[in-house]
Ligand SMILES: Nc1ncnc2c1ncn2[C@@H]1O[C@H](COP(=O)(O)OP(=O)(O)OP(=O)(O)O)[C@@H](O)[C@H]1O
């Protein structure tokens with residue numbers, strides 16, 4: 001992907017986007033509403049032509065060799081071509097048939113995918129009776145009917161509960177273990193962290209960071225652990241107990257002690273051990289992971305999301 005640009009009328013949605021995805025990996029496009037994620041996905045899936053720059057999928061240009069590209073990608077997301085009146089099984093078989101698969105093969109492939117996505121029990125129910133999570137799994141299954149080597153997923157888990165989200169993560173990992181290449185967009189830092197080998201952070205149509213999940217997280221700051229102690233004296237003792245391990249990262253405010261760590265939640269174990277060693281027991285505790293907002297502030301110096309800029313009255317910090 002090189003220098004990709006795209007405008008919708010007045011709105012410059014992409015302003016020169018560059019990135020490469022290594023085969024057999026998960027690449028995460030992370031960004032807030034309006035950043036340009038869907039526009040990128042639509043260009044790669046040949047639905048939309050770029051104004052400038054170029055994009056290739058496995059050596060095929062998305063504009064010149066659109067048919068070759070379409071043959072190699074599966075698209076799951078806002079545009080999945082499924083019919084809510086048909087059952088899960090009927091939908092998957094239909095997609096196979098439309099792709100000129102022999103009937104027997106389409107039937108077998110549908111059942112194989114229903115099984116893999118945990119939808120066998122619901123296979124004979126119309127899609128309109130599916131829950132959000134089931135529906136999303138069927139969307140991804142639909143994208144996989146033709147066994148494409150490259151899978152594009154546009155915000156596959158937005159709005160799903162934690163259970164459905166981790167189920168989708170699990171299947172994604174399995175697919176990649178079998179050799180698929182996945183490009184996924186998300187608004188969740190945690191999701192990109194969980195799945196992606198590399199993450200590009202997209203903001204207002206440009207890539208503001210492109211790194212491994214670990215490197216990005218190290219840059220994006222820290223897990224915050226806040227302990228509530230019974231009184232100020234105990235809080236002082238706790239602060240002292242933690243000073244060895246977290247010297248520059250411990251602060252106290254009244255009966256509260258705050259620790260920041262770049263080791264992620266693992267720091268919690270060290271914190272609790274140190275306290276236990278001194279016979280100190282907190283009466284309250286919270287752990288906060290860095291969010292996309294934190295990442296944004298760090299990378300762009302502002303909190304506000306791209307689309308907020310066009311909405312009047314939006315509050316933008318540091319703008
Ligand atoms: N068809 C369109 N016509 C006009 N403007 C558009 C159109 N589609 C997208 N945009 C604008 O282009 C920019 C990028 O949109 P895009 O849908 O790619 O963002 P996104 O990162 O996918 O956001 P979201 O997380 O909300 O899905 C936004 O400012 C959006 O308002």
Ligand SMILES: [Mg+2]
Nearest residue numbers: 037038039154
């Ligand atoms: Mg989008």
